[in-house]
Amino acid sequence: MDGEGRSIADDSVPSAAETPTLAHVARLAKVSENTVSRVIRNKGPIAPETRLRVNAAIDALGYVPNRAAGSLASSSSPIIGVILPSLSNIVFPEVLRGINAGLIGTSYRPMIGVTDYSLETEQDIISSLLAWHPAAIITTGFEHTTAARRMLEGSRVRIAELMDIDDRPIDLAVGLSHREAGRAMARHLVQRGYSRIGYVGHDWTADRRARLRYEGLCEGLSETGLSLVAEYRTEAPSSTLEGRRALASLLADGAAIDAAAFSNDDMAVGGFMHCMAAGMPVPDGLALMGFNGLEIGQVLPKPLTTVLSNRFAIGKTAIEALLETPQRPQEARIIDTGFSIIEGATA
Amino acid sequence: MDGEGRSIADDSVPSAAETPTLAHVARLAKVSENTVSRVIRNKGPIAPETRLRVNAAIDALGYVPNRAAGSLASSSSPIIGVILPSLSNIVFPEVLRGINAGLIGTSYRPMIGVTDYSLETEQDIISSLLAWHPAAIITTGFEHTTAARRMLEGSRVRIAELMDIDDRPIDLAVGLSHREAGRAMARHLVQRGYSRIGYVGHDWTADRRARLRYEGLCEGLSETGLSLVAEYRTEAPSSTLEGRRALASLLADGAAIDAAAFSNDDMAVGGFMHCMAAGMPVPDGLALMGFNGLEIGQVLPKPLTTVLSNRFAIGKTAIEALLETPQRPQEARIIDTGFSIIEGATA
DNA sequence: AGTCAGAATCTCAGCGCTAACATGTTTTCA
DNA sequence: TGAAAACATGTTAGCGCTGAGATTCTGACT
Incomplete structure (x- = not known):
């Protein structure tokens, strides 16, 4: 029944192409804007019947709160x-x-x-x-x-x-x-009987954590009286390709190592690929150890020995x-x- | 010189622990808020001298515009x-x-x-x-x-x-x-002389694009009078591990194929791993083709033949x-x- | 000198929401 | 039965910024 003259402010429903606001919902549900706001944010006590009415209005209008306004008002x-x-x-x-x-x-x-x-x-x-x-x-x-x-x-x-x-x-x-992780790598390799351990890493100027692992590795080795017998760091960021190249370079330089500790799994997987391509048996010819525990390492013909970081x-x-x-x-x-x-x- | 009595509204500088607003900048630069706003948004004509003054005030206060307010006002x-x-x-x-x-x-x-x-x-x-x-x-x-x-x-x-x-x-x-990419895979394999082609894929109920590639592959084959001689789809999402398992299953079923087209590179790399572990020569015993052109595929002992999608x-x-x-x-x-x-x- | 366009700036009213407080209405319990 | 406590709502005043439309000030050209 809205035939009794034009209602003064019947904008309870937003005109088409106008996005509904709190005010629209409030009018339709016949409550104050603040009440609608409280229903939405589930804050303060609300009568069950009111909540229903407000939610119905929200659904009817397809109301979506304007986050910018909310953030401004609450400064968060x-x-x-x-x-x-x-x-x-x-x-x-x-x-x-x-x-x-x-x-x-x-x-x-x-x-x-x-x-x-x-x-x-x-x-x-x-x-x-x-x-x-x-x-x-x-x-x-x-x-x-x-x-x-x-x-x-x-x-x-x-x-x-x-x-x-x-x-x-x-x-x-x-x-x-990461320092402890590096030590753990050292301990593991030593326990497995490797003693001529090399390091293959990537550019760590911006990767403090790789450096920490390296330091831990060195500390771990020195605690058992060992030290790295060879190391090679690429100048590029870590990648599988760089890992492959880096191990190849290290071995080409004649490094006499029985195990290679890599700065991470990407590099180690690359190293593994080099070994496969070069016919170097793993781990008997050369042992490989990575860091991260990426899926790809675990799908290699021989699963990679590595350290799981729970990313x-x-x-x-x-x-x-x-x-x-x-x-x-x-x-x-x-x-x-x-x-x-x-x-x-x-x- | 601010000894001459307390100034009425010297809040050109926000009190400590109060974040500066446009108003603070405006007062400090002795312009209206709107002018500051225009300088920041680089909108409308601004006298070079004013711009300098405003920017100096912004720097002095370390002003950072409140995005929520801006978004609300401009509704974008x-x-x-x-x-x-x-x-x-x-x-x-x-x-x-x-x-x-x-x-x-x-x-x-x-x-x-x-x-x-x-x-x-x-x-x-x-x-x-x-x-x-x-x-x-x-x-x-x-x-x-x-x-x-x-x-x-x-x-x-x-x-x-x-x-x-x-x-x-x-x-x-x-x-x-993706349909065309599938056809291209078919053409490539056929051109290379493969004729007993199998498909290894993952669950595609939610991956329309994998299905499109599959359809393109089938179409491409049928255009040369061929069709898939075997196929295997896992029920899990794509992963290297699933690819390895899937190819193993397909071959264990006795499929007589000379090439395997994979739903993507993850699966194909897994397939490659299976071949290595099983001593199956690639591509002479079995050819493999993937889709995506991921780095990992290119670092395998034999780089993976695949389709580069420019993600x-x-x-x-x-x-x-x-x-x-x-x-x-x-x-x-x-x-x-x-x-x-x-x-x-x-x- | 008078006019006018354009440049440079200002004024002012919101944008849509929430915080804080005010108000009215029940319930609880001494 | 009355006062306090708890509940349920309403009222009001911004949050900090931008858009639209004044307003003022130049200089150019009659």
Whole structure:
């Protein structure tokens, strides 16, 4: 019955091509905007009947809250800033996958930036992410420019630094001790009876963790009275191809080694490929050990002996810890997700 | 000299722990907020001297614009919604890498969602991304729920559907014809003299493109009077391990084939591993052909014969095309990024 | 000197939502 | 039975920015 004259403000339904707002929902459900807002955010007490009415109106209009408005009003947003060094290496997508897994069922969304291992780029990304007043920022490692560190510390946003735990975090660190992982590699190889151990690595100027593993490896060896008898580092970032080339170079130089420790699995798989192509028996002619525990290593004709870094768990754990405590705590916290040796058939 | 009494409103500098706003910058630079806004967005005429003064104030305060406020006021935001089916497969991170590359130098940021190949999940993600009024939404393929399609079409946001071009896009499609790629595989194998060709694939209920390649393969073969002599599809998603198992199963069933066409490189690399472990010579005992052109395939002792899908280019091209035209055009557009055969040593 | 276009800037009203507080309405329990 | 506590809602004032339309100020050209 709306024949009794034109109603004064019948804009309870938005005109076509106009996106419905809280106000539309409120009018249709005959409650205040604030009540609708509280229903949506599930905040404060709501009478069951009211909730029903509001939800019906939301469905009827196909209302979707405007996040920008919400963020502005509450000066915080359901965004998780995620800063990754690279997307070329499967390791970081796996961390992202963990982050995403931890976000399922929440209304948070990851907003990403890729640094290409440049601290200056990281700084720019941090500043542009902070402009969204995100709930948290997740980045990698402990190395940041001074300005970046100041921004991170100065913001009230929660900060997670992933992968590494060998230093003091700003707020939260989740990862593993790469130094310890390196030592574990040394111990494993020595236990297996190898004594002439070589190192094959990639350019680590921007990869602190690879260097930490290298240092751990050296320490581990020296604890048993050994040391590296040969080493080769490429000038390129890690890749399977570089690994293949690097091992070939090391052996071509006449290195007399019975085992090669690689900076990571990509490199080690490349090394394995070289051995196959060159007819070098593994592990009897040469033992190989990697780091990461990538799937590809486990599908080789002989599964690669390596160290499992729980990338997925790192991402997921970080998100869970961050969401658990929205406010930055007084004390920084470190979560060790550990590592484990994968006893393959190559070392 | 600020000793001459307390100034009435000297809040040109924000009090500590208060983030500076446009208003602070404006006061410090002695211009209106709007002028600062125009300097920042580089919009409208600004006197060089004013620009300098404003930029100095911005630097002095370390001002960072509040994106939520900007988005609310302009009802659009520098966000690119990116919806990916999965992060487990390196293919999609590579697309994301392309997207990211196309975004460098702009202030757009990707906000991501992962569907795990579920159309319902895609629909939820679309709705939650639209809540940000993004500049564009990039998703995969042409299959969407009815509601999702309606949301995409109804929004004024630009939409790109990636990977596939074998159908009609909503707005923009960037990718390659998987059907044609399948035909090309058939032609290549036939040209090389193989005639007893088998197919090894993964579960494609959610992977339309794998099915299209399969169909193209069959069509290509039948054009030369041939057809598949054996095929095996796993019930699991594609992986190297599944590929290895699948080829083993197919051969164990006694299939008399001289070449195996795989649904993708992951599967093909797994197949290669099986051959190595089983002592089957490649390609003389069995030829192998994949699809994608992943790095790992090219590092095998014999580089894998495969089809290069330009994942990185797909992402980058899509972004470039989207940013070039902020408004959705009348006519939907298709960009074919093509494919090419990688002549490896396995087929 | 008068007019006018264009450049440079300002004023002002929101964008759609939420925080904080105010108000009214029940329930609880001494 | 009355006061306090708990519940259920409403009212109001922004959050920090941008868009549209003034307004002021130049200089160019009659």
